[in-house]
Amino acid sequence: MGSLQEPSSVLRESLITELAHSLKASKLLTPASEGYAEKVKRWADSAEKQAGAIMLATSATDISTTLLFCQKYSIDLATRGGGHSTSGASSSEGGIVIDLSEMRNVTVNPVDKTVTAQGGCLWEDVDKAAGQHGLATVGGTVNHTGIGGLTLGGGYGWLCGQHGLTIDNLLSVKMVLANGDIVRSSESENTDLFWGIRGAGHSLGVVTEFTYRAHDQPNPVWAGQLLFTPDKLESVIEFGNHIAAVSKGEAAAIMGFCAPPPVHAPLVLAVVFYNGTEEQALAFYRPLLDASPVVKMVSMIPYRSLNSLLNPVAGHGGRKVSKGAVYAQPVRPTFFRSLYDDFSTFLTEVPDAAGSMLAFEIYATDKICQVSNTAMAFANRGSYGNNLIMLQWGQKENDAACRAWVRVMAERFKGEMERGKREGDVRLLVEGVGEYLNSDGLGQSGKVVFGQNYERLVELKGKYDPGNVFAKSHLGASLVKGKV
Ligand SMILES: Cc1cc2nc3c(=O)[nH]c(=O)nc-3n(C[C@H](O)[C@H](O)[C@H](O)COP(=O)(O)OP(=O)(O)OC[C@H]3O[C@@H](n4cnc5c(N)ncnc54)[C@H](O)[C@@H]3O)c2cc1C
Structure with a gap:
């Protein structure tokens, strides 16, 4: 499996116009747009890169359009959730960033005890919404971290001793694949994909919706x-x-x-x-x-405030x-x-x-x-x-x-x-x-972080992302560099 051909370092104006016209609801920001400087920022200054354009996603359909567009023109691509990775994996120099920060709705089903959160949510969104119903799920200990990157890589938090990892409480996702398909994945639907996204999700698609099992947490x-x-x-x-x-x-x-x-x-x-x-x-x-x-x-x-405790020592x-x-x-x-x-x-x-x-x-x-x-x-x-x-x-x-x-x-x-x-x-x-x-913000190899699951993941990558569109993740980067 190879990577895409070398991405164009400067995104031509005509391409930006073409993409902007193809989007149904989402905005496209260029370096000249108001709001671009804010959206290009990351939790770590050293992870910030100057994107050619930022697609402020509001729908799975527009994400699908953008993924196909980037492949058609060999444009470098990154997906940004909460922007907390220190490796630069959610940034692109000159390419296109699918920015999920406008997708932050959360719905809670207090009867089924489930929480469904859009792919750009931060943990504070989930903690607050679940807390209103006396519920909680296993989220990160700093509540301005994105649920996207944290969930797809595993997820540890204060409740994991009682309820397991974040992925152990993940029931299903809705996601956009490299071929543009919008699919659901769970223990009963696209099960091979569900196996893969729970740990290596950053390299298999863009998740627009996560559904978690929630637990009773009425006491402070x-x-x-x-x-x-x-x-x-x-x-x-x-x-x-x-x-x-x-x-x-x-x-x-x-x-x-x-x-x-x-x-x-x-x-x-x-x-x-x-x-x-x-x-x-x-x-x-x-x-x-x-x-x-x-x-x-x-x-x-209250539990919903717990994950704000460390915010002062983990500022942007x-x-x-x-x-x-x-x-x-x-x-x-x-x-x-x-x-x-x-x-x-x-x-x-x-x-x-x-x-x-x-x-x-x-x-x-x-x-x-x-x-x-x-x-x-x-x-x-x-x-x-x-x-x-x-x-x-x-x-x-x-x-x-x-x-x-x-x-x-x-x-x-x-x-x-x-x-x-x-x-x-x-x-x-x-x-x-x-x-x-x-x-890991230093590019550890896929073989090390996935161990005995590495070969199965490479196969899965071949099935769902054969062109390695999601190349900035640990798995994707390993395949680019030939560094297993
Ligand atoms: C201050 C701080 C506190 C932390 N605390 C914890 C903790 O308590 N527990 C824990 O387990 N980890 C913790 N982490 C590590 C954290 O899990 C990672 O930094 C994670 O990558 C953050 O996700 P993000 O969405 O904010 O980052 P981003 O930089 O936006 O994304 C990281 C990766 O995930 C991908 N990605 C993000 N959203 C999506 C999506 N919806 N679909 C597909 N790909 C997506 C990006 O493309 C990128 O490859 C912490 C990190 C920081 C900086």
């Missing part, structure tokens, strides 16, 4: 942020290990390091969650609360790159401290990167592991936790240093897993691929 949750000075580091991660050992999903946390303003001194971060009463939460978290946090902002909040703008890794539980406190030392040293060398963070996501994994790694394209299920290495900096001249450091840290996590395996932790021998593709 206890959640918030704690910050500790580094001398408390061992107590914090030991409590994190306790959460991992005993939680059935009701308790979860994100722990790691950040350097908040105004001082930007590296601190130990614990974002905490408990799905129960305040009394239960306080009793459960007592040892952590007693470890004298210097910042303590925790309270009972700045140059960014993210990379995923995994860790085995329990985390060795000495390893945790060595990472803190690395983080501190790096921020001393590159103070411009003070907005960065290193995180351990601590979710109960039993529910996630009830589904096998071959049941869907997603292949990162295991009794381990995800790490997020998220760098943010301001100056372009620091790009190389920041990207290099992310790679070094990813190797550090890998080394720690290898150490665990050598020392005979059998749990590590029956696991998934060990990297969450949605956290």
Whole structure:
């Protein structure tokens, strides 16, 4: 399978006019249009590219027209959901972007307990609409993230210990294929496609509608942020290990390091969650609360507000790159401290990167592991936790240093897993691929992130997107580069 021929770097005016005339309801923005500068922005400045035109989609039919148009004229194409990938996968230099940001309707069926959301929704749209009916589904922990990219790559969130991944709660989709067909896919319709989109959906089409199973969530949750000075580091991660050992999903946390303003001194971060009463939460978290946090902002909040808690530390703008890794539980406190030392040293060398963070996501994994790694394209299920290495900096001249450091840290996590395996932790021998593709902004190969599902996915790609129109995803990019 090959890629399309080299896309034209400058979209000719006549082509723009032709496409604009073929669209039924959607607008086409060019660099001269009002609103273009806003729509070309991405969560990370470094992922922004100057599109030749932006198709502000409002219907599946117009998406279909645009897909066929791009193939007819060999025009580079990208699909933009929430715009949060740091790899640039939702941007195009000179080509056409199918921008879904105008497609944000959500409908809730409180009787069936389902939520149907258009492909350009952000998690705040879903959380709010479901919350009005005392329902919730497994969404991302930062509510301005797009449901599109997050769902199609798997989806972890505060509720995944109780209800599995976002894809485990995905019931069906409506999507536009590379050949322009508008189809539905579920466990009973186009089932091979449904297998593929749950993990590798970015490379198989444009999803215009997601239907999720929702769960009763009438009670508020206890959640918030704690910050500790580094001398408390061992107590914090030991409590994190306790959460991992005993939680059935009701308790979860994100722990790691950040350097908040105004001082930007590296601190130990614990974002905490408990799905129960305040009394239960306080009793459960007592040892952590007693470890004298210097910042303590925790309270009972409605679930629909939960995923806005991290918004202030995950704002738009700045140059960014993210990379995923995994860790085995329990985390060795000495390893945790060595990472803190690395983080501190790096921020001393590159103070411009003070907005960065290193995180351990601590979710109960039993529910996630009830589904096998071959049941869907997603292949990162295991009794381990995800790490997020998220760098943010301001100056372009620091790009190389920041990207290099992310790679070094990813190797550090890998080394720690290898150490665990050598020392005979059998749990590590029956696991998934060990990297969450949605956290990878550095072009990890398809073979690595899909593991044993890779060959089946290549076949599926041959059936549904033989010209590799969706070439910017992990699978698509691997096929372009011949990098399996
Ligand atoms: C601040 C922040 C917090 C995050 N938190 C979480 C988290 O809690 N849990 C988690 O699992 N992940 C999380 N992530 C990772 C997140 O899943 C990915 O960044 C994801 O790609 C974001 O999707 P998006 O639609 O916003 O991004 P985009 O950049 O718009 O899209 C990413 C990819 O998905 C494709 N795409 C988007 N929408 C569609 C669609 N409707 N149809 C077809 N293709 C589409 C794009 O073409 C692109 O290839 C987080 C990321 C950030 C930056």
